[in-house]
Amino acid sequence: MRNDRRVGVRVHMPLVKRFEDLETWQASRHLTQAIYNLTEDGAFKRDFGLVDQVRRASVSIMNNVVEGFDSGSTAEFIDVLVKNGHP
Numbered sequence: 001m002r003n004d005r006r007v008g009v010r011v012h013m014p015l016v017k018r019f020e021d022l023e024t025w026q027a028s029r030h031l032t033q034a035i036y037n038l039t040e041d042g043a044f045k046r047d048f049g050l051v052d053q054v055r056r057a058s059v060s061i062m063n064n065v066v067e068g069f070d071s072g073s074t075a076e077f078i079d080v081l082v083k084n085g086h087p
Contacts, residue, residue, distance in 0.1 A: 016069075019065060022065060025062060025065045025066065025069075028061040031061065032055075032061070035055060036055060039051045067080050068080035
């Protein structure tokens with residue numbers, strides 16, 4: 001556990017070498033897959049604009065986690081996630 005002064009909280013982050021190992025990224029990947037499956041059929045399928053918007057939003061979550069992970073520090077990782085609406 002370390003004290004992250006920029007955000008004023010204690011953060012425990014195990015050493016993770018790949019973003020694919022983050023539980024947050026894995027959960028967002030499962031969410032994205034579920035959204036793609038849900039939007040392939042039924043009434044959703046006919047609303048192209050809504051399907052596109054919902055799918056892009058789900059992919060954005062995964063991308064924001066990767067961007068934060070690649071930022072290089074715990075504080076920057078948290079800043080990226082908070083800035084993009086994923087507290």
